[in-house]
Structures are given as structure tokens and as C-alpha cells.
Amino acid sequence: MTLFMLMSLTAFVCGMILAQFPKQIFGNKLTDQELHTAQILMRILVVNIALTFPSGLLDSMVSAHEKFLFQRLVTLIGVLCNPLLAFPLLLMGFGSVAVVGVTTFITIAKLLVNVFYCVKILKIQFAFDQFDFHVLREIAQFSFFLFLNMVIDQINWSVDKFILGWVSGTGAVAIYGVGAQINTLVMNFSTAISSVFAPRVNRIAAEEKTNMNKQFTQLMIRVGRVQYLILMLVASGFVIFGRYFITNIYSTIEYAQAYPVALLLILPAMIPLIQNLGIEIQRAVNKHQVRAIIYFIMALLNVVISVPLAKAFGPVGSAMGTAIGLVLANGIIINIYYQFGMGLDMIAFWKSVLSLSKGMIAPVVVGGFIMRCVTFEKISEYLFFIVVYTMVYIVSMWNFGMNVEEKALVDKLLHKGKK
Structure with missing residues (x-):
């Protein structure tokens, strides 16, 4: 979890820096308004990406315990909620920002659900004071x-x-x-x-x-x-x-x-x-x-x-x-x-x-x-x-x-x- 939180922080910082330069990333074909929208979308999606690191680790723990029914149920609910929440916002005129906003909201919700399931149901404990650098080297080489x-x-x-x-x-x-x-x-x-x-x-x-x-x-x-x-x-x-x-x-x-x-x-x-x-x-x-x-x-x-x-x-x-x-x-x-x-x-x-x-x-x-x-x-x-x-x-x-x-x-x- 320590490693994934560090990766999450790194992704967040790098993403926010990149979001400052939309014109250099997307080229000259976009209008100023489109570049402004792209910058907003990038910032929201950077948050989404940063959250997927700890969420992905917890999801892997659920998979390792072979709790596939719960895992697929959470995924299915997320897939169904995405259009159900985004479509009304699109009709109200919020555009692409609403779509990525809903995606990030669902990522946050899945993270909280996975935290609850891993800690309360699977009884997984995290020991942040027992960092093993030998294991870190093995993980680094493999990962x-x-x-x-x-x-x-x-x-x-x-x-x-x-x-x-x-x-x-x-x-x-x-x-x-x-x-x-x-x-x-x-x-x-x-x-x-x-x-x-x-x-x-x-x-x-x-x-x-x-x-x-x-x-x-x-x-x-x-x-x-x-x-x-x-x-x-x-x-x-x-x-x-x-x-x-x-x-x-x-x-x-x-x-x-x-x-x-x-x-x-x-x-x-x-x-x-x-x-x-x-x-x-x-x-x-x-x-x-x-x-x-x-x-x-x-x-x-x-x-x-x-x-x-x-x-x-x-x-x-x-x-x-x-x-x-x-x-x-x-x-x-x-x-x-x-x-x-x-x-x-x-x-x-x-x-x-x-x-x-x-x-x-x-x-x-x-x-x-x-x-x-x-x-x-x-x-x-x-x-x-x-x-x-x-x-x-x-x-x-x-x-x-x-x-x-x-x-x-x-x-x-x-x-x-x-x-």
C-alpha cells in the first residue's frame, strides 16, 4: 500500500504538471475553448488516475481471495451507474466535463467500497511500520x-x-x-x-x-x-x-x-x-x-x-x-x-x-x-x-x-x- 500511495502521488503531481501545457500536448488543431476544456478534463482525470492505484491494489486483494461475485457486482454497478448518471448531466448541458466527473465519482465510490470490504470482511491489515526492503527489491524487479x-x-x-x-x-x-x-x-x-x-x-x-x-x-x-x-x-x-x-x-x-x-x-x-x-x-x-x-x-x-x-x-x-x-x-x-x-x-x-x-x-x-x-x-x-x-x-x-x-x-x- 505504501508503494501504491507513492505511485499515486507521483501520478498526481506529473499529471497536474502536464495539464498546465494542453497546447503542447494536443497540438494547434484545437480552438482556445477546446484547449481550456481539455485542460479541465485532464485535471479531473489525473485525480481519477491517482485514485486507481490504491483502488487497483484493493481490487487485486479481493481477486486473490477469489471473491469474484462481489468483484464483478461492484464492476457491473459501476458500469451501469456511469451512463445513468452522465446522461442526465449531458442533457442539462454540462458536456464532456460531466462525463469524466461521473467517472471519477464512480472511482471514488469503488475505492471506498473496496476499503470497507477488504478491512471489514476480509480482515486485511496494513502494517506501515514494518517496511521490508528485501521484499521491495523483489517487487521492483518483478513489477x-x-x-x-x-x-x-x-x-x-x-x-x-x-x-x-x-x-x-x-x-x-x-x-x-x-x-x-x-x-x-x-x-x-x-x-x-x-x-x-x-x-x-x-x-x-x-x-x-x-x-x-x-x-x-x-x-x-x-x-x-x-x-x-x-x-x-x-x-x-x-x-x-x-x-x-x-x-x-x-x-x-x-x-x-x-x-x-x-x-x-x-x-x-x-x-x-x-x-x-x-x-x-x-x-x-x-x-x-x-x-x-x-x-x-x-x-x-x-x-x-x-x-x-x-x-x-x-x-x-x-x-x-x-x-x-x-x-x-x-x-x-x-x-x-x-x-x-x-x-x-x-x-x-x-x-x-x-x-x-x-x-x-x-x-x-x-x-x-x-x-x-x-x-x-x-x-x-x-x-x-x-x-x-x-x-x-x-x-x-x-x-x-x-x-x-x-x-x-x-x-x-x-x-x-x-x-
Whole structure:
């Protein structure tokens, strides 16, 4: 907690200093009023970032105790409260400041809830007078590359917006932001699944030294197949129904370019999202350093590629740069590292996961027909075809994709639901 409070203070001080120079950060494409608004937003979000350090530590403690129901409930309530609180404020004319203000308020609320749960329910005690510098050195060595990974991830997913702000202005950033937000929603599906298995991964690393890699591979296959089943429904459904969603429900026709932006971000990201349990495995066996180096190179490549593409094609070009980096780093290099550097059987992993693709044949045929022949005139028609496509996907995957273990898991969940 001492370390995280120091990091929180450092983030706060650095953020507030950066907030003094909005023009240098966001470029000359923004008006004076937009720069003033950006400065206010930065200051609010700096507070939000500073609070996430202690809140994240407490959240990790809850996860370590495998109290996932409470953890997911808090997250779900936070997700639901965000639009419920922000939307009325937007209608009252408070603008983007209201949105980030609500986000920070929810962060404070989650922090207080986590403090109460950890101290009162889990009985966790903090001893600030027994600082162990030996443990500090071990934490520093282990955490440096985790921290580097986090920084690089933030750069990689945020750099496109900065590039667009410099070369195209706020309009292009807004379009890209819509596509990026949808990509974030898809990513949350995957991380919500893999994060639940983090304690099990660490248990295998601690207890199964002789048979560790085999167990890791088996667990990664089981989780990866479940992630494929969920993510391919979401991704393929977005290919078919996403354009109408963006232009008629999520935003307006002016944001039509957000559809190809979202596709360029979502589809290449399927590879790392399906196998992202591997990130937990890297951390458990202290082999996450290579990923940091690979992602650092990918971030540099993203910048180099995205600048000319953003100038030529706007938001779509910027997303193309990120897509190329994702395919090279996650599709090729990371899988080679898993296979030869960590001893995981990635050939068996992808052979098992891709065997589910037999179940994609019928949905692809139906999806192609919907895209080619159906024009949605109203939302009721749109929702009807979503239900039709979902049912086709479920039936096809059940009959041609899923194995006996996965069907038994579904049966178990259905019987539990009936009880």
C-alpha cells in the first residue's frame, strides 16, 4: 500500500504538471475553448488516475481471495451507474466535463467500497511500520516490466487519438473514439473471463513444477475455446449489424467511418483476446519481460506506420497502423515466444480453438444473406435479425463446434439456473 500511495502521488503531481501545457500536448488543431476544456478534463482525470492505484491494489486483494461475485457486482454497478448518471448531466448541458466527473465519482465510490470490504470482511491489515526492503527489491524487479507493459498498452491504444489530433483535428478523434470505445467493450468480454483464472494459474505455478507447462496448455485451451465462442459471436455480429448500430443507435450517420475503424481494431485483436490467459501465465512464472519488449517495439511501429496513414486516410488509416502492429506482434511474435520461449504447446492450442470454426459456417452464410439482402427500416427489424443470427450461431456451434466438456458445462449452468 505504501508503494501504491507513492505511485499515486507521483501520478498526481506529473499529471497536474502536464495539464498546465494542453497546447503542447494536443497540438494547434484545437480552438482556445477546446484547449481550456481539455485542460479541465485532464485535471479531473489525473485525480481519477491517482485514485486507481490504491483502488487497483484493493481490487487485486479481493481477486486473490477469489471473491469474484462481489468483484464483478461492484464492476457491473459501476458500469451501469456511469451512463445513468452522465446522461442526465449531458442533457442539462454540462458536456464532456460531466462525463469524466461521473467517472471519477464512480472511482471514488469503488475505492471506498473496496476499503470497507477488504478491512471489514476480509480482515486485511496494513502494517506501515514494518517496511521490508528485501521484499521491495523483489517487487521492483518483478513489477518493472509489468509497469512497462501497462504504459506501453496505454500508449499503443491511445497514440492514434494523439496522432489524429495533430494531423486532422477533433472531428477525426471523435470518429476514431467511437470505434475505439466499441473495441474496448469487446476487450472487456475477454478480460472478464481470463482474470477469473489468475489465482488458478498462480496455484499451478507454485505447486506443479514438474507438470506445469502441460497443465498451463490444457487450461489455456479450455479458456481459449470459451473465449472464442463468446468473442466470435460478438465480432461476427458486429461485422453484420455494426454499421447500423453506429450510425442509427450509438451515434449518427456522420460517424459512419467509425465502423471500419472498429473492424480494424476488433478483428486483429481477436488473436490476443482469445489467448490472453497467456499473459497471466507469463506473470505467474516471471517471464513477462519479453512481452514488454515486444510491445514496446510494436508501439514504436504503430507510431511510425500510423502517422502517414492518418494523414492519407484519417481515422481509418490510423486504425490500420494499429491493426498491422497487432497482427505482427500478437499474431506471430508472441505465439512464437509462447511455443519456444515458455514451452506452451501453441500448435495444440490453435488446433483445438480453430476446430470451433466448423460451427461458423452456418452463421457466415446467414450473415452474408442478411448483409446483402436486408435493409433495416426500424429498430424492431434490427433486433429481430440479431436474435435470428444469435440463434443460428448457438445451434451451429452446439452441433458442429463445442465438445462434450463444453456442452456439459452449459447443461450444468442451465440446471443451476432452473433451481
